[in-house]
Amino acid sequence: MIRACGVGVSYGPVRAVSDMSLAIAPGLTVLSGPSGSGKSTLLRVLSLVERPSAGEVFVRDRPTSALSWSELRSLRRKEIAVVFQNPADNLISHLTVGENLRAAGATDLSLLDRLGLGGSGAWRIGALSGGQQQRLAFACALARGASVLVADEPTSQLDVRSADLVLETLASLPVPAVVASHDPRLVELADLCVPLAAS
Numbered sequence: 001m002i003r004a005c006g007v008g009v010s011y012g013p014v015r016a017v018s019d020m021s022l023a024i025a026p027g028l029t030v031l032s033g034p035s036g037s038g039k040s041t042l043l044r045v046l047s048l049v050e051r052p053s054a055g056e057v058f059v060r061d062r063p064t065s066a067l068s069w070s071e072l073r074s075l076r077r078k079e080i081a082v083v084f085q086n087p088a089d090n091l092i093s094h095l096t097v098g099e100n101l102r103a104a105g106a107t108d109l110s111l112l113d114r115l116g117l118g119g120s121g122a123w124r125i126g127a128l129s130g131g132q133q134q135r136l137a138f139a140c141a142l143a144r145g146a147s148v149l150v151a152d153e154p155t156s157q158l159d160v161r162s163a164d165l166v167l168e169t170l171a172s173l174p175v176p177a178v179v180a181s182h183d184p185r186l187v188e189l190a191d192l193c194v195p196l197a198a199s
């Protein structure tokens with residue numbers, strides 16, 4: 001679905017990503033590596049937020065380097081949903097759980113049951129734990145109908161119990177997901193682990 005071929009990203013003299021090739025397959029792909037190894041940069045490139053300095057990113061076998069920024073944005077909106085590190089950045093705080101899901105495009109609340117949030121449709125966002133908020137963020141991402149979910153360190157701001165909820169969610173997503181994380185438990189869950197070396 002999304003494929004990177006020989007991707008490199010440089011910021012002046014800093015080579016954030018060097019000659020990286022990978023294909024996001026069904027299941028969970030985890031980008032792991034020490035701080036500064038280029039995980040977030042590679043995620044931005046795979047999410048079409050940033051253009052690589054070298055190489056090519058293919059979406060459904062279509063090369064993206066010749067697309068304009070507006071074409072990239074439309075392709076991203078259609079195919080890719082991003083879940084941010086901080087749960088609050090993913091949700092509309094003054095809406096209820098159900099309203100958030102409907103605002104993301106859901107026609108019913110069945111995704112709540114599927115992600116362990118059944119019965120919470122009328123709750124305010126503030127009544128959810130951090131882990132429940134991240135679960136809801138993944139539910140909203142699925143409601144958008146994206147073909148691929150992308151998440152940068154989705155457990156890093158959560159306590160262990162809340163992180164467990166997110167790990168369960170990541171293990172059972174119905175669409176391919178690519179996640180950058182330091183969390184060794186996420187690496188264990190991965191169908192494909194892509195280790196990045198410090199630059």
Ligand SMILES: Nc1ncnc2c1ncn2[C@@H]1O[C@H](COP(=O)(O)OP(=O)(O)OP(=O)(O)O)[C@@H](O)[C@H]1O
Pocket residue numbers: 011014015016033034035036037038039040041042180
């Ligand atoms: N916009 C930018 N401008 C300049 N340098 C950048 C930029 N973004 C990232 N870098 C540099 O690129 C390298 C890789 O950064 P990146 O954030 O992708 O690593 P990371 O593995 O995600 O790190 P962390 O785990 O700490 O988030 C670092 O040396 C970083 O300072």
